[in-house]
Amino acid sequence: MNLWLTLPITAATGLVAGMVGISGGSFKVPLMVLACGVPMRVAVGAITKELQAADTSASCRVSGEPRRMTKAKIASWQRNAGKRLLERVGVAAGKVVLDFGCREGNYAKIAAQIVGPTGMVYALDKNHQVLDDLMRSVREKGLGNVVRLDTSGNVLLPLRDASVDVVLLYDVLHLIGWSGESGKTIRCSATSDRRAVLKELFRISKPTGVISIYCPHLATHTDVDSEQDIAKELESEGFDLRDGFYATLVHDSNLVQGHIMNFMSRAGTNCKPC
Numbered sequence: 001m002n003l004w005l006t007l008p009i010t011a012a013t014g015l016v017a018g019m020v021g022i023s024g025g026s027f028k029v030p031l032m033v034l035a036c037g038v039p040m041r042v043a044v045g046a047i048t049k050e051l052q053a054a055d056t057s058a059s060c061r062v063s064g065e066p067r068r069m070t071k072a073k074i075a076s077w078q079r080n081a082g083k084r085l086l087e088r089v090g091v092a093a094g095k096v097v098l099d100f101g102c103r104e105g106n107y108a109k110i111a112a113q114i115v116g117p118t119g120m121v122y123a124l125d126k127n128h129q130v131l132d133d134l135m136r137s138v139r140e141k142g143l144g145n146v147v148r149l150d151t152s153g154n155v156l157l158p159l160r161d162a163s164v165d166v167v168l169l170y171d172v173l174h175l176i177g178w179s180g181e182s183g184k185t186i187r188c189s190a191t192s193d194r195r196a197v198l199k200e201l202f203r204i205s206k207p208t209g210v211i212s213i214y215c216p217h218l219a220t221h222t223d224v225d226s227e228q229d230i231a232k233e234l235e236s237e238g239f240d241l242r243d244g245f246y247a248t249l250v251h252d253s254n255l256v257q258g259h260i261m262n263f264m265s266r267a268g269t270n271c272k273p274c
Helices: 003-020 025-035 040-063 071-079 081-089 106-115 128-140 191-204 227-236
Strands: 096-100 120-125 146-150 164-170 179-181 184-187 205-214 239-251 254-265
Touching (some): 071 081, 071 239, 071 254, 081 254, 096 106, 096 191, 106 120, 106 128, 106 164, 120 128, 128 146, 205 239, 227 239, 227 254
Parallel strands (some): 096 164
Antiparallel strands (some): 179 184, 205 254, 239 254
16 A cells, blocks of 8 residues: 555545545545555545544534635635535426525525426525525526525424425424424423424425525524434435535534435335336
């Protein structure tokens, strides 16, 4: 094994992967094995540790000292890595998307551009001001396919049964049922709170519908600790895990590495083909 060859090759691969907004593991493992003679077991183990470290680092940046991104850099992410992310999830021309807890609409704006005039994006949030700002922004961009959904936290959604192709639940699950004051938690998000929402999302999802989830802050805001617990909750409400991957995400105006989990309606997983 040539260490002096291995290090620069894997570093360069990681840099390129980061620039395009995907995990570099799928590239690094074959390079380490084929080009550098690293045993498969060692290569896989090294990349697994790297992804775990990246996930931990992202969590630290979010909860500790986040590095703020300029509007220009976020716009660049939306045009490139963000667009590829949503396309990989399943957002495509003509699709109907619900951005649940959309905030500033970083994902809703990308989705609206992808689905085009034949598609629709529902942007749901409790904060009326951010929805005002979002609607002003999409009008300036000439996007007429975004519909605002103001909510006061009511579980029932004003959408028809089996009408949505993709639901985005990014950095919002931990806030369902949660309440706090001055940075202190008064009530954690409970499994019963989240399952009530998941039942409603199952109702509005098409048989081939996808729910895409990014769920940090579980340990601090909820009654569970891990993504595995969240996956069990979705499975209990009729969804099966389709896939998962690491990607560059916008989190409170910061770019972080996060883990995405994509679930399909159980009816959709039995389609031949979907």
